[in-house]
Amino acid sequence: MPLKTNGKAVFGIDVELPGMLYASIERCPVFGGKLQRYDDSAAKKIKGVQQVITCERIIGKYRFEGVAVLADNYWAALQGRKALQVTWDFQGKENFSLKAYEQQLRELAKTPGVVDHSKGDFDKAWAEAPRQLEAFYETPMVSHSPIEPMNCLADWKQDGKLDIFTSTQVPFSIKNGFAKEYGLKPEDITVHVQFNGGGFGRRLYPDYVHEAVQLSKKAGRPVKSIWTREDDTRQGPYRPMTFSALKAALDADNKPVAFQHKVIAPSIGDSSNANYDKTRSDGGMTEGISEQAYEIPNMKNLYVHADMHVPLAAWRAVTSTTLAFSHECFIDEMAVKAGADPLAFRLSMLEGKSSDTKRVLLKLKEVSNWEKPLPQGWGRGVAQWEFFAGLGGNVVEVSTKGAGVQIEKIYAVIDLGTVVNPDTVEAQVEGAIVMAITAAIKGGIQIENGRTLQSNYHNNPLLRISEVPPIEVHILAEGGEKIKGVGEPGLPPLAPALCNAIFAATGKRIRRLPFDITKI
Amino acid sequence: MAAITLTVNNKQYKIDVDPQMPLLWAIRDFVGLKGTKFGCGMAQCGACTVLMDGNPIRSCTTQVSVAASKKIATIEGLSENLEHPVQQAWIELQVPQCGYCQSGQIMTTVALLKKNPNPSDEQIDAALQGNLCRCGTYPRIRKAVHRAAELMKTKPF
Numbered sequence: 001m002p003l004k005t006n007g008k009a010v011f012g013i014d015v016e017l018p019g020m021l022y023a024s025i026e027r028c029p030v031f032g033g034k035l036q037r038y039d040d041s042a043a044k045k046i047k048g049v050q051q052v053i054t055c056e057r058i059i060g061k062y063r064f065e066g067v068a069v070l071a072d073n074y075w076a077a078l079q080g081r082k083a084l085q086v087t088w089d090f091q092g093k094e095n096f097s098l099k100a101y102e103q104q105l106r107e108l109a110k111t112p113g114v115v116d117h118s119k120g121d122f123d124k125a126w127a128e129a130p131r132q133l134e135a136f137y138e139t140p141m142v143s144h145s146p147i148e149p150m151n152c153l154a155d156w157k158q159d160g161k162l163d164i165f166t167s168t169q170v171p172f173s174i175k176n177g178f179a180k181e182y183g184l185k186p187e188d189i190t191v192h193v194q195f196n197g198g199g200f201g202r203r204l205y206p207d208y209v210h211e212a213v214q215l216s217k218k219a220g221r222p223v224k225s226i227w228t229r230e231d232d233t234r235q236g237p238y239r240p241m242t243f244s245a246l247k248a249a250l251d252a253d254n255k256p257v258a259f260q261h262k263v264i265a266p267s268i269g270d271s272s273n274a275n276y277d278k279t280r281s282d283g284g285m286t287e288g289i290s291e292q293a294y295e296i297p298n299m300k301n302l303y304v305h306a307d308m309h310v311p312l313a314a315w316r317a318v319t320s321t322t323l324a325f326s327h328e329c330f331i332d333e334m335a336v337k338a339g340a341d342p343l344a345f346r347l348s349m350l351e352g353k354s355s356d357t358k359r360v361l362l363k364l365k366e367v368s369n370w371e372k373p374l375p376q377g378w379g380r381g382v383a384q385w386e387f388f389a390g391l392g393g394n395v396v397e398v399s400t401k402g403a404g405v406q407i408e409k410i411y412a413v414i415d416l417g418t419v420v421n422p423d424t425v426e427a428q429v430e431g432a433i434v435m436a437i438t439a440a441i442k443g444g445i446q447i448e449n450g451r452t453l454q455s456n457y458h459n460n461p462l463l464r465i466s467e468v469p470p471i472e473v474h475i476l477a478e479g480g481e482k483i484k485g486v487g488e489p490g491l492p493p494l495a496p497a498l499c500n501a502i503f504a505a506t507g508k509r510i511r512r513l514p515f516d517i518t519k520i
Numbered sequence: 521m522a523a524i525t526l527t528v529n530n531k532q533y534k535i536d537v538d539p540q541m542p543l544l545w546a547i548r549d550f551v552g553l554k555g556t557k558f559g560c561g562m563a564q565c566g567a568c569t570v571l572m573d574g575n576p577i578r579s580c581t582t583q584v585s586v587a588a589s590k591k592i593a594t595i596e597g598l599s600e601n602l603e604h605p606v607q608q609a610w611i612e613l614q615v616p617q618c619g620y621c622q623s624g625q626i627m628t629t630v631a632l633l634k635k636n637p638n639p640s641d642e643q644i645d646a647a648l649q650g651n652l653c654r655c656g657t658y659p660r661i662r663k664a665v666h667r668a669a670e671l672m673k674t675k676p677f
Contacts, residue, residue, distance in 0.1 A: 004619030005607040007555015007595035011620060014554035022549075047521060047538070073549050075541045147559045147567050147654050148620045197557070197620030198654045229560040423614055427660065431617055434656025457564035457652060465658040466645035 004195075012167035012194040013151045013226060020153065020222035021050055022074040023215050024081040027057065027066040027235055030450035031310045032093035035065040035086070042083040043069055048076030052084070055214040058181070059207035059237060059311045060272035068215050074226055090450060093309060098447040102138070105243045105306055109136065109264045113304035116263075116281040117290035120298030125258035129249030133337050136245055137326030138512040140444030141238040143460060144315060148197020149232050152212035155222040162189045162213065163222075167196040169203040177206070178213065200435070201314040205237060233460050234452040238445050239315035240266045240308070242285065244326035248296075254338035256349060258298040261289045261327055266308030268319075278305045287319040288387035288492070289327055293357035294349035310447065316435060317488040320387040324492035325440075325499070325513060328383035332500045333509065342500060343370055343382050359476060360384050360393040360415050367474050368395035368411040375399070378408065381500025383493040390489035391415040392429070394497035398505050404518035405502055407437070407469040414475055414489055417482030425486050426473045432490030433471055438463040440495040441517045524588050526551060529597025539585035544568045546584040547594060555595040555623050559652070566651035569624035570594050576631040578650075595623040598630065605677055606630050609668035617655035625651050629665050638669055 003009040028035070040052035051070040056063050069080035126132065153165040162184060168174060171191040179186040196203060208227060215223040227235075242265040249258040265285045270276040281303045290301050315321060335345035343365055350358040364370070364382060374380060377400040384393035392414045398405040412429050419425060443460045446453045454460035499510040508520050522539045525532055528551055535550040547556050547570065556579060559567030563578040570579045571593040579587075598604045602611065606629050609615075616622045625648065632639060632647040639647065644665045653661070 001611050001614060001616060002602050002607075004616035004622050005595075005610045005626060006598065006602055007553070007623050009619050010554070011557075013558065014548075073537075073545065075538060075545045075549075079538075145654060146618070146620070147557070147565055147652060148618070149558065195620075196618055198618045200654070226558070229562070229565075427614065427617060427657070430659050431656030434658060435654070456562055457560050458562065462652050462654060463656070463658075464652065465648045465661065468656075468658040471659055 009195045011148055011197045012153070012165060013148055013197065015153045015165040015194060017153060017155055017222040020224050021070040021072065021219060022077045023068045023070050023212070023223050023225040024074070024077040024228070025055065025066040025068040025211060025225060026081050026084050026086055027064060027231065028088045029234065030088065030090045030094045031096070031236070033088040033090040035067065036089045037087050038067050039085040042085070043080040046076055046080045046083055048072040049080040051219055052080070053215065053218050055211045057207045058210040059205055061274040062311055066211065068211070068225070070215065070219055070223060094450040096309070096447060096450045105264045108304050108306055109243060109245045109262065111304055113262055113302035114279065114281045116286040116301040116303050118300045122258050122260055122298045122300035125298035126247060126249045129257055130252050131250040131254070131337060132247070133333060134247045135330055135333055135511060136243070137329065138243050139241050139322035139325060140513060141241050142315065142439050142443070143233055143238055143445055144200045144202035144313070145232065145460065145462065146198025146200055146202055149229055150208035150227040151225060152209045153222060153224040154209070154212035154216040156213060156217040160184065160188060163192065164189065164209060164213065165192040165194060166209055167194050167203060168206060168209065169196065169199045170206060174206050174209055182213065200316040201318070205313055229457065230455045233454050233456060237271065237311035237313035239321065240268060240312045242319060242322040242326070244323065246326060246330040248330065248334050250334065250338055254340065256296045256334055259296040260300050260302070262302040262304065263289065263323065264304040264306060266306045266312060268312045268314055271308070271312035285319055287323060288385060289323055291386055292327070293355045293386065294346070296349065316432065317389060317491040320385055320492040321436070321439060324383065324385040325495040328385065328493065328496035329499050329511070332381070332503065346382070356391050356415050357384055357386055359478065360391060360413050363413045363474060363476055364393050364395045364411060367413070367472065370395065377505065379501045379503070379505025381497045381502070381504055383496035383500060385489070385492035387492065389485035391484065392489035392493055394493040396494070396497040396501040398498070398501045400505055402518070404516070404520050405505060407498065410469055410471045410494070412471060412473045412490060414473070414486070416475060416477050416484050416486065417480055419475055419477045422475055425475050428486045429473045429490035430471050432488065433494050434463050434468060436491045436494035439514070440498055441514055444514045522585070524584055526584070526587060526592060527590070528553065528592045529594060537584055539583065541584045542580050543570070543582045543584045543587045544579040547579060553594050553596050557620055557623055559621070565621070566624040566628065567621050569627045569651065571627055571631055574631065574634065576628045595627060598626070605671035605675060606633065606668045608671055609664040613660050613664040613667060615657050615660045615664050617657055621651060621653045625653065625661055629668065632665070633669055633672060637672060639665065
């Protein structure tokens with residue numbers, strides 16, 4: 001901690017080696033384009049520019065060629081890159097529009113898909129039930145945008161040994177994967193892991209390490225590649241969007257008897273693996289939807305795969321960050337249809353047995369004073385989410401403010417078996433909530449003409465300090481021997497709890513993220 | 521290229537650089553102080569914040585030639601042994617997560633407390649509005665600014 005208050009913490013971007021060159025790499029602005037030719041004569045006239053060479057960005061099943069300007073200092077490399085004349089073959093991908101793609105997802109929702117999880121007889125129960133409801137939810141692609149841009153210092157030495165200095169979440173997979181890719185022995189590769197200036201899933205993908213390694217091999221010197229913020233924002237990988245078609249049925253007593261969550265989405269697994277099987281359900285893209293503790297006798301969850309050529313990635317709390325929104329908002333819609341209090345409705349599906357989810361909801365009820373009336377114009381909403389990384393829940397209170405709403409307070413409960421450092425847990429949950437608010441009400445990546453429209457923090461904004469509401473974190477450590485995640489479960493419940501609160505305050509049901517909180 | 525003398529943390533550095541180079545890269549790659557960070561290159565994130573004659577500025581959009589006749593303060597010059605009250609408050613409240621943005625957050629706070637030794641939440645938000653934190657340490661930053669203000673009352677720095 002002291003190192004992070006006096007400038008002494010060494011991040012990947014801070015490492016230097018004698019004789020190293022700095023690199024800045026021009027990549028195709030259109031996803032899927034190919035390098036045709038380049039003219040580096042002007043670039044080479046910039047003082048400090050030493051070499052201009054190509055390299056390949058390897059990310060999952062994709063390989064994208066780029067043109068790198070190597071220079072004595074980073075500023076010169078950037079100036080050299082600006083002076084490059086590069087011609088790309090866009091391969092027809094310049095016609096890609098995310099708006100049109102979203103329309104395809106809506107069309108795909110009408111196809112049957114493959115079964116992710118089934119119990120009872122959903123189709124029969126749905127057809128016979130007296131009360132039915134359906135809804136369609138949509139979410140965006142988002143960027144990771146850690147404040148430390150991607151960077152790597154690679155030193156491919158004369159003796160065939162490779163030194164890599166970088167901020168990464170996956171040093172061991174670099175060692176093994178790179179040995180295979182470059183014909184080295186794993187023991188010849190040393191990954192010197194530096195402080196990570198934010199990962200959030202982005203640094204699971206060593207594409208930026210591949211580039212630096214190839215450049216060092218070709219240049220015969222240590223090379224340090226630093227992405228610009230524009231590179232980071234425009235080149236992906238992104239968390240994919242998920243679209244959700246939901247159906248539920250209630251019996252004559254308003255008890256839920258049938259439930260279906262159909263996910264329509266491109267796949268992180270497909271992006272990572274050339275041998276991906278499109279005919280099967282994809283647990284990565286249906287994450288959590290069949291793991292909720294609610295007792296509903298007839299369920300059938302489905303996945304509809306959508307092809308995508310833009311590199312996709314895990315993001316903090318992965319697909320739960322979008323599916324918790326659709327799933328838990330729809331549970332709220334069911335409560336409204338049943339004329340029930342949303343929290344009581346959830347508890348009614350957890351009767352008769354103890355569960356971690358029930359414990360979380362009861363704690364939320366207690367700490368938020370759920371039954372205490374709120375001031376006029378306010379509303380509160382609840383949501384919980386259980387998935388591979390753990391379990392958490394939120395109650396959010398909002399007030400109406402002009403045409404929009406203001407978040408007044410967030411109560412967070414995280415369910416853990418064993419707690420080592422409660423202060424860290426609290427910090428992680430606060431941070432997860434801040435990240436979740438950003439994803440719910442800011443930006444989202446848009447692509448038109450094959451290119452990402454966002455470029456930097458001015459048009460791909462993050463939450464700022466003035467926008468952070470009071471957050472109260474409660475830790476449950478009654479789970480016995482179970483050990484659960486701390487970094488991720490704070491994130492998924494926020495968007496649905498917020499949107500459920502907005503419904504309570506305004507009667508407006510939000511079914512698409514992101515939304516403008518100042519205009520509901 | 522031009523020979524420029526930079527005064528950083530009361531020490532003079534003679535460097536030979538493109539006068540249009542942003543101060544950020546001069547500090548990092550020529551002066552050799554890496555605590556000041558690159559985040560966006562367009563004054564949007566505040567990771568590169570340093571003090572120029574006591575005022576917080578974005579070194580990523582300030583040309584090195586502009587800084588030549590000024591006094592520059594970076595995170596490395598705050599104290600010898602972490603005794604600056606802002607550093608102490610940051611450690612006490614365990615503010616940093618990844619830590620990458622914190623040099624900028626701390627330098628902005630140092631300038632704020634010099635001007636306003638007792639800021640309200642609103643004044644803290646206004647001062648730190650330009651400093652992004654992707655880890656979301658904002659709630660703790662607010663608390664730590666108040667704590668640093670308190671520490672400074674008993675131990676002026």
